[in-house]
Amino acid sequence: MTVTDDSIIRLRGVTKEFVRGGERLRVLQSLDLDVKRATFQALMGPSGSGKSTLLNLMAGLDRPTSGSIEIDGKRIDQMSEGQLAAWRANSVGFVFQSYNLLPVLTAVENVELPLLLTPVAANERRRRAQTALRVVGLDDRMDHYPRQLSGGQEQRVSIARAIVTDPLLIVADEPTGDLDRTSADEILTLLETLNENMGKTIIMVTHDPAAAERAGVTLHLDKGRLKE
Secondary structure, eight states: OOOOTTEEEEEEEEEEEEEETTEEEEEEEEEEEEEETTOEEEEEOOTTSSHHHHHHHHTTSSOOSEEEEEETTEEGGGSOHHHHHHHHHHHEEEEETTOOOOTTSOHHHHHHGGGGGSOOOHHHHHHHHHHHHHHTTOTTOTTOOGGGSOHHHHHHHHHHHHHTTOOSEEEEESTTTTSOHHHHHHHHHHHHHHHHHHOOEEEEEOSOHHHHTTSSEEEEEETTEEEO
């Protein structure tokens, strides 16, 4: 299977089941999805609809029970664990609601972390981390620790960490969930800029209709199925 020129993600017949207490729970049901390259897409739906599960599958953090997942022409559902880990390190940038910054590291050291999984030399790691922080407007906060930053600034650091490897795909799980409206709008503007000016493909899970409106496409998931 080969993706078309304008498609970076293709899911076919993807089902995901979990077993809890001896009961089999189907979270995603025979799902088909195509995501065009360089688009900013929001994924919405009620709690328990499978949004984060779908995001994790596209990011290679989990595997489908059945079906195929192809990213940029590669069948990630067929990769070994080692191949998948290497693919994630080079191809996916992660942005989470809780920032996940290490408090003992400065902003620039936090941003460098994904590059430790690559063969990039130490001086080049630092240069790329500094460049990523400049992109998100934190060139004056590089040596600050997370406790010295606001919530919005911490999320900017996490976005810099997500783009430092120049990934194919950025996945964001409720990236504005812990922020006030002003900070949330700043983060959404930054994501728009990464999409429009740097051509990044962004998939964002959100409960916030105002956040979803900032994306070019909104997908609705309900009971494991995509709705029109």
